[in-house]
Amino acid sequence: MSKILVAYFSASGTTAGVAKDLANAIHADLYEIRPAVPYTQADLNWNDKKSRSSVEMSDKSSRPALANKDADIAGHEVILLGFPIWWYVAPTIINTFLESYDFSGKKIVLFATSGGSGFGKTVAGLKGSVSADTQIIEGRMLNGKLSESELKKWVESL
Numbered sequence: 098m099s100k101i102l103v104a105y106f107s108a109s110g111t112t113a114g115v116a117k118d119l120a121n122a123i124h125a126d127l128y129e130i131r132p133a134v135p136y137t138q139a140d141l142n143w144n145d146k147k148s149r150s151s152v153e154m155s156d157k158s159s160r161p162a163l164a165n166k167d168a169d170i171a172g173h174e175v176i177l178l179g180f181p182i183w184w185y186v187a188p189t190i191i192n193t194f195l196e197s198y199d200f201s202g203k204k205i206v207l208f209a210t211s212g213g214s215g216f217g218k219t220v221a222g223l224k225g226s227v228s229a230d231t232q233i234i235e236g237r238m239l240n241g242k243l244s245e246s247e248l249k250k251w252v253e254s255l
Contacts (some may be wrong), residue, residue: 136150
């Protein structure tokens with residue numbers, strides 16, 4: 098297995114739990130993508146068109162600022178990139194993350210958590226944020242508690 102980084106964004110803790118389990122199962126490095134301004138419950142209110150997440154997701158050019166830009170991308174060949182699905186795509190902070198580093202020649206495999214939707218057009222929405230020689234692959238929805246062996250088997254199949 099090549100050197101792997103599990104990078105993730107989690108607004109409510111669900112994706113964080115999955116990312117930590119995944120990194121532990123495959124003995125990978127772990128990196129949290131954190132927004133400069135953390136999301137509150139009010140920010141995540143999908144029913145409020147003026148909530149922060151609703152405003153960001155309705156503007157495809159939105160790029161929420163990162164709190165940290167110290168991920169060791171150069172030291173990894175494969176990045177397992179995790180996030181919650183928002184409006185059938187990745188939150189725009191994932192575009193911010195991808196645009197903040199050089200992923201040339203890297204393989205990015207997506208994993209996500211969701212209350213019910215799938216990846217939708219996530220890959221298409223992220224491709225413009227990396228160089229043409231970066232491979233982005235729709236990986237897997239990792240909802241619920243998966244065993245260590247299931248996580249290992251999935252990563253080995255990549």
